[in-house]
Amino acid sequence: MDFSKVNACGLVLVGCGRMGGALLDGWLKNGLAAGAVHVIDPHPRAELLDLGISVNGELPADPAVLVIAVKPQMMADVLPRLSVGAGTLVISVAAGVTLAAYEAAFPAAPIVRAMPNTPAAIGQGITAVIGNARADEVEMALAEALLSAVGRVVRLESEGQMDAVTALSGSGPAYVFHMIEAMAAAGEAEGLPAGLALELARATVAGAGALAVHEDEDPAKLREAVTSPGGTTAAGLKELMDPGTGLPPLMRRTIAAAAARGRVLGK
Template sequence: MTDISELNRRGLVLIGCGRMGGALLDGWLKNGLAPAAVHVVDPNPRPELAGLGVSVNGDLPASPAVLVIAVKPQMMADVLPRLSVGADTLVVSVAAGVTIAAYQAAFPASAIVRTMPNTPAAIGQGITAIIGNDRAAEGDLALAETLMSAVGRVVRLTAEDQMDAVTALSGSGPAYVFHMIEAMAAAGEAEGLSPALALELARATVAGAGALAVAEDEDPAKLRENVTSPGGTTAAGLGALMDPDSGLPPLMRRTIAAAAARGRELGK
């Protein structure tokens, strides 16, 4: 397995240093990756990169330990033909919808690990799913897991076709939660709260409940039951929210299914 010392010796190339690439870079540097070992390629690099001591748009090592591709999927067709690495370089993808097959066409001899982080990675609170190609050994997967753990938790998939469901659930999921905050705030406002107060309450409630769900590591149904007194206000609200025909469960099933279907379309 490639360890941090070999990364520091052979180098890591990061293609794309936007919000996600930048969060990864910050995490790697905090975890001991030497700035001199990092080679960033970005058409519009953020100004603060120069102060970190990393190479920006300079000469690249001939055989880096890892090539991380963190550009937007629509840029991939232009980017991949310009890159060339050998069998000794692990290729890590951080782009939604781009399949392992697309990377194998560009890097036929390489171990490839496809990843799907989500936007809370920007503050180190993300969750990333990873899956490797046939050339990716346990050491390659472990290294990819180490790299992606710089921005949050990491889970491994058993098949690439699971990635569309992951994208629909955790990749797109933050947007669903943000919209839930919007909806809760609007409902609170409709009940007489000021817009600012309703928004503050909704934000803090969702953030606190999410943190509690992670900290307790308990079945969410049990956490829900702990808050619900028979005949109380929470039970009344849940009666509407959990309605099997018009409540949240069927709506969320349609939401995840629509996002997963779009992911499959984009991957073709």
């Protein structure tokens, strides 16, 4: 990744919690100079200073990038304290906060709104991005380079898609973690020791997900390849795929509820 402009002009990271920290770790591994990074955080990680990163110090006058990685509930307090011009790319990873809100705070700046997810912590995240009218191809490419340090990046066609992205991939890891919990509990109910049931459930979900990505195939075809007529998988899927009580209507309600909450947070 070419971080030459960022290394020369600096990057300001506001918020270095789980997501901000994952991004920072990815950048440093991919060639961003620690001395170019300026972190603003009330409770910074102790090792940041040891790495040569500026913490809660004087900020560069015209940084190449400003990354906002605080919770959306904190945005009303944070945005008035920040000021950048047209030469700074603003990237936000906060759920629900709209481009219009950032444009009010930074009227001259190119802005990219992004929604990563927690597998970014191990470089396996996926991030959806959308830019404002001032974010041209150069700025979008820089945003993608920074965000791809923690996984895949996809571009949206419109900001209106962001609430659905937040509900699906942003919140999605929690749904999968709960599925592991539920599978393990069901295995235990069928007589497996708790530890073994959890190990089997965790590895099955992780392996199936990795296979789905590797094969890049319609998941329905992958499902059908595992399902023998009249077999055990077919019996289980009859319950899971029930149109009234199974997984499809449950996931529809789940993602709709999360998307609705995202729209509320954005107001």
